[in-house]
Amino acid sequence: MEQLVILSKLEQEYLLHAIEAALPLQDARQFFLWTQGQLQALLPHQLMVCLQFGAQDELQHVECLHSTVLDAAMLKRLSHREDGLALRLARHCRQGGRLPAMLDAGPGADPLKAGQGLAPFQGELRELGLENLLVHGSERLPGGSTFFALFGLPHRPRARQAYFLELLLPYLHMSLQRINRQQAQARAGTLARPVSAREAEILHWVREGKSNEEIGLILGISGLTVKNHLQRVYRLLGVSNRAQAIARGMALHLFDGPLQLLARAA
Numbered sequence: 001m002e003q004l005v006i007l008s009k010l011e012q013e014y015l016l017h018a019i020e021a022a023l024p025l026q027d028a029r030q031f032f033l034w035t036q037g038q039l040q041a042l043l044p045h046q047l048m049v050c051l052q053f054g055a056q057d058e059l060q061h062v063e064c065l066h067s068t069v070l071d072a073a074m075l076k077r078l079s080h081r082e083d084g085l086a087l088r089l090a091r092h093c094r095q096g097g098r099l100p101a102m103l104d105a106g107p108g109a110d111p112l113k114a115g116q117g118l119a120p121f122q123g124e125l126r127e128l129g130l131e132n133l134l135v136h137g138s139e140r141l142p143g144g145s146t147f148f149a150l151f152g153l154p155h156r157p158r159a160r161q162a163y164f165l166e167l168l169l170p171y172l173h174m175s176l177q178r179i180n181r182q183q184a185q186a187r188a189g190t191l192a193r194p195v196s197a198r199e200a201e202i203l204h205w206v207r208e209g210k211s212n213e214e215i216g217l218i219l220g221i222s223g224l225t226v227k228n229h230l231q232r233v234y235r236l237l238g239v240s241n242r243a244q245a246i247a248r249g250m251a252l253h254l255f256d257g258p259l260q261l262l263a264r265a266a
Contacts, residue, residue: 005163014042015167022171028063028179035065042164046130046152049079049086050176051137053145054250059087060144061180061251074128078151085124089135090147092117100136100166102157125151132157136165138173146173181253191236195254199233202226203254207246 018038047066105125137147
């Protein structure tokens, strides 16, 4: 990657407009319009997948932004929460510290010079018809991290495009964090009732990996009582197992505050 990138006057204007427009973003609709407007003017692409990770590096949210109709199979391959291409790219780059990174998977591209450590993904990109790729993400932060993958750039990515994305990363990161936090708060308001103190306490120990029997010993109640509490929590959160309950609780920020320990049952 080139060491020095000098922006043209037009590029400086596009960058300034993109930054100014990003500052007031408050909801998902505004974020989408920004990615299809000011961001596209500076970094044209077919679609962008945004990933948000929690403080423990768990995947919390995946969003695929595009302005055209996207085939369901393509969407699943790109943004599946367990093995989607965007998630695999994020893990690959975050483990190796190669960010920002880009990949040229177009015709005639040399696999050895296709991109910074992304050559293993070249065939898959070609198969999807997206070819050019540009990715960047934040470092691991106490409040969580983000990762952004821009697919289908119209031209082979160069250091110039990577530099643009690096300059815009703080605004992408903060906007996605803000929007997802607001969405989580809105979802929390739709619960049939608040999570009780006992339920929150049990959820905490579930998150710590404790079994029903272990939680019962800690709280001075039976394992069956713990199970009954969990079943009510599952229904309240709209989930069906412990892992989903933890993920839902994190999305609703149920673990953010200090744990209020209740007195042991007699």
